[in-house]
Amino acid sequence: MSSLSGGQRQTVAIAKAVLWNSKVVLLDEPTAALGVAQTRQVLDLVRRLAEQGLGVVLISHNMNDVFEVADKIACLYLGRMAAVVSTKDVTHGQVVELITAGRSGDLGIARAEAATI
Known part of the structure; x- marks a missing residue:
């Protein structure tokens, strides 16, 4: 080895x-x-x-x-599942937003919920 x-x-x-x-x-x-x-x-x-x-x-x-x-990407935000998305349906930028903010447009954790995390 x-x-x-x-x-x-x-x-x-x-x-x-x-x-x-x-x-x-x-x-x-x-x-x-x-x-x-x-x-x-x-x-x-x-x-x-x-x-x-x-x-x-x-x-x-x-x-x-x-x-x-x-095929699919599971995005965690602060240890919580923000979204599971099909790779073909999202951009790199959207995935980064899901990971760093918990949401991207209509994807991810609801705004009110994300604000309390």
Whole structure:
């Protein structure tokens, strides 16, 4: 393992979860410390896992990564679910607003409710 790149190490860790017959793979910031090539490896693997029917939960601050591989995005605001949206129906900006303000236009937590959080 010590001679593998960061992306290769992430791939091995994900493969272990798959070998345990997992139905869902939870990935918390899997590309945070990776270069461009290694990030590509991990995102390609995430896509392949989803295509094979596994549930993949990707936690990431990198909206480009999220939009590339996600079907749906769950947006949390101060620890509460602000919205679950289809990736194809929102913009990066709307997702950032949901995360930072709890709402974006008609999406998210009601204004009165968001003000009391």
